[in-house]
Amino acid sequence: MKYDYDLFVIGAGSGGVRAARIASQAGARVAIAEEYRIGGTCVIRGCVPKKFLVYGAEFSQFFADAPGYGWTVSGATFDWATLRDNVQREVTRLSGIYTTNLAKAGVTAYEERAVVVDAHKVRLLKSNSEVSAERILIATGGKPHLPEGLPGVELGITSNEAFLLEKFPRRVLIVGGGYVALEFANIFHGLGAETCILHRGDQMLRGFDTDLRAHMHIESERRGIKLMMKSTLARLEKANGAIRATLSSGEAVEAEAVMHAVGRSPHTAGLGLENAGVKVDSAGAVIVNEFSQSSVESIYALGDVTNRMNLTPVAIRDGQAFADTIYNNRPTPVDHSAVPSAVFARPPIGSVGLTEDDARRSHAAVDVYRTSFRPMRNMITSNHERTLMKIVVDAGTDQLLGVHVAGEDAPEMIQLAAVAVKAGLTKKQWDTTVALHPTAAEELVLMREKLGAPGSTG
Numbered sequence: 001m002k003y004d005y006d007l008f009v010i011g012a013g014s015g016g017v018r019a020a021r022i023a024s025q026a027g028a029r030v031a032i033a034e035e036y037r038i039g040g041t042c043v044i045r046g047c048v049p050k051k052f053l054v055y056g057a058e059f060s061q062f063f064a065d066a067p068g069y070g071w072t073v074s075g076a077t078f079d080w081a082t083l084r085d086n087v088q089r090e091v092t093r094l095s096g097i098y099t100t101n102l103a104k105a106g107v108t109a110y111e112e113r114a115v116v117v118d119a120h121k122v123r124l125l126k127s128n129s130e131v132s133a134e135r136i137l138i139a140t141g142g143k144p145h146l147p148e149g150l151p152g153v154e155l156g157i158t159s160n161e162a163f164l165l166e167k168f169p170r171r172v173l174i175v176g177g178g179y180v181a182l183e184f185a186n187i188f189h190g191l192g193a194e195t196c197i198l199h200r201g202d203q204m205l206r207g208f209d210t211d212l213r214a215h216m217h218i219e220s221e222r223r224g225i226k227l228m229m230k231s232t233l234a235r236l237e238k239a240n241g242a243i244r245a246t247l248s249s250g251e252a253v254e255a256e257a258v259m260h261a262v263g264r265s266p267h268t269a270g271l272g273l274e275n276a277g278v279k280v281d282s283a284g285a286v287i288v289n290e291f292s293q294s295s296v297e298s299i300y301a302l303g304d305v306t307n308r309m310n311l312t313p314v315a316i317r318d319g320q321a322f323a324d325t326i327y328n329n330r331p332t333p334v335d336h337s338a339v340p341s342a343v344f345a346r347p348p349i350g351s352v353g354l355t356e357d358d359a360r361r362s363h364a365a366v367d368v369y370r371t372s373f374r375p376m377r378n379m380i381t382s383n384h385e386r387t388l389m390k391i392v393v394d395a396g397t398d399q400l401l402g403v404h405v406a407g408e409d410a411p412e413m414i415q416l417a418a419v420a421v422k423a424g425l426t427k428k429q430w431d432t433t434v435a436l437h438p439t440a441a442e443e444l445v446l447m448r449e450k451l452g453a454p455g456s457t458g
């Protein structure tokens, strides 16, 4: 045979594993290389362990709300080592399932780093060998970006290390304003740490709806997370058994842990893409067409390394679409429209479709429906957290363009709202659905009054 394999996948994360399994089940001879742990970011140090920490952090709010419901909770204490080790045990179990599933599908796994040699060849570094393949799939994901040139940068951790901390920090400084920053701020805060977010912008969660961003700012402060906006870090140094973070303003903050959460970069450095002539953009992301094919005919890329939409279900879909196109004779372009996303903060966010600002830019006329309320669950407690819901509609066609919720269970609500947005339902059809009472979600189908022009308080 001309090549050792039909397909060689670099990176056994969400996208790579799906592509490898489907291709192999379709009859292709497939190999996959993984340099860290099979399962990738989501399973090992992303969505899965994070959600467990979110669940762990929620208990403090339950305890705080308990007296309103007649419960007395005394002597509740938190042990980080128990939570950390239980989560890691589950992560190891899941990684094992991924490994077994690859083997069951007939995929050969190399647990080592692989780099591209040319359009049909990869080099396995640990085994010091080269293998050839008709096609190569780059699914190497992303990695935390570290602030360049920051003195003392190595004193900080990233989300990678946050899951494995030896000791739970009493004070935490999180640098960044994206969803990872806000989620970890709520995790640390919920587990009992004094928590501060430092962000160079004036508001967190760029890319989310403006009203939601403002809402999260208010709710984070209400909760006791300190927000230092329009601030940047000048240096980190050891001081008093902790880390002193000096800001550009000269102000200093001390913490036991400083977490860099200033974004993620496509994992392409040192991958040898230039050897094959694969084009990348200025951020290092592999440039691909709608079939995930790169500038080199035999090399494909998908998931976070393409920096299109960095979410696990998207990487999985991209992997499935690639394998269906090439190995199942079912050409399937990727479809990144109406993809729901969540932020597992307090309150959690669920969001799908266009934000109001995006809709106003792309549509001639837009109707907006918005409501904010203190949910029933909080009414007999001292919890003043509020829920915000917003629906964005094309005024011309009445089609739903976006649904955005910040409130308890918002991610669960949005998964189903995404069905309506994806299906292109109209607001009139949405409104014919009878409410389910008593829930918070029922408010979503009871919003009848349009807001006025932008700036209107509604």
Ligand SMILES: Cc1cc2nc3c(=O)[nH]c(=O)nc-3n(C[C@H](O)[C@H](O)[C@H](O)COP(=O)(O)OP(=O)(O)OC[C@H]3O[C@@H](n4cnc5c(N)ncnc54)[C@H](O)[C@@H]3O)c2cc1C
Pocket: 010, 011, 012, 013, 014, 015, 016, 033, 034, 035, 036, 037, 038, 039, 040, 041, 042, 043, 045, 046, 047, 048, 050, 112, 113, 114, 115, 139, 140, 141, 142, 159, 180, 267, 271, 302, 303, 304, 305, 310, 311, 312, 313, 315
């Ligand atoms: C803290 C955090 C929380 C997140 N939470 C969510 C969430 O709640 N929901 C959600 O949908 N998404 C979430 N994500 C994003 C999600 O994890 C990614 O979108 C997803 O994992 C992308 O899958 P992928 O296959 O592209 O890459 P990855 O899952 O990153 O897999 C890439 C793999 O390639 C390996 N690799 C890299 N280079 C090489 C090489 N040269 N040789 C061999 N192996 C290599 C890496 O070790 C890695 O295992 C989160 C991410 C982070 C960091």
